[in-house]
Amino acid sequence: MKSFGPQALTVLSAVSTAAAGRLPHCSAKSITPCQCPSGTQYSESVTVSIIGADVKDVGAIVNDFFTSDWLGVHPSSTQGPNNKPGKSIRSAMLPTAYGTYNVSELLVQLDVKPDGSFVQRFEQLPCTIPVEYDSHNGSISGYWATIEGTRIFESETLLRWSEYACETGHPQDFAEFHESAMKNVTEVLKSQGKIKGVNVDPVSAQAF
8 A cells, every 4th residue: 555745645635625625724835725714815826937047046046035135125124043944034014005014924945956946935924913004904814925946947947936815905916026026036137147048027827
């Protein structure tokens, strides 16, 4: 009889739960869609781009959790060591079209392959849920992000940012924020003379 590891069993359990009509509660390890807290709305977004640079150069920018200027947001504070899953926490004021909110994020996963391809996951710090907009017209009760960089060729990197969230009021336009961030990565690499391949502007799909 074939045996399954703990991760496979977790996935199989989540799939079985979904098949039975009971979605798992949203978390960093849940399948999607997932069940948001009562009174909140599920949303999801994905943005992809091709950056004409070595994936290791892309990762050097994206995977520095405490240096997030490429996001257009500088952390107001950090806690713990940098780039340590389960220990690295960053906080910042994030502006949106509907108000600004003060959010803290926890690094959940950071895996880098020998060729430089990587997976980074982070989430809203659970103890801060929910966070309200300063305008009091909405709140966020958890969001879970995955940024993946995949080596396509020596100077071609596929960058993908997927995110799902539980919100009230006006859902965020994740696509606009993620596309701007990816363009910032390209501009930084251009300024460093590291763009050697072809860039393809970010495109997104999202559902609220």
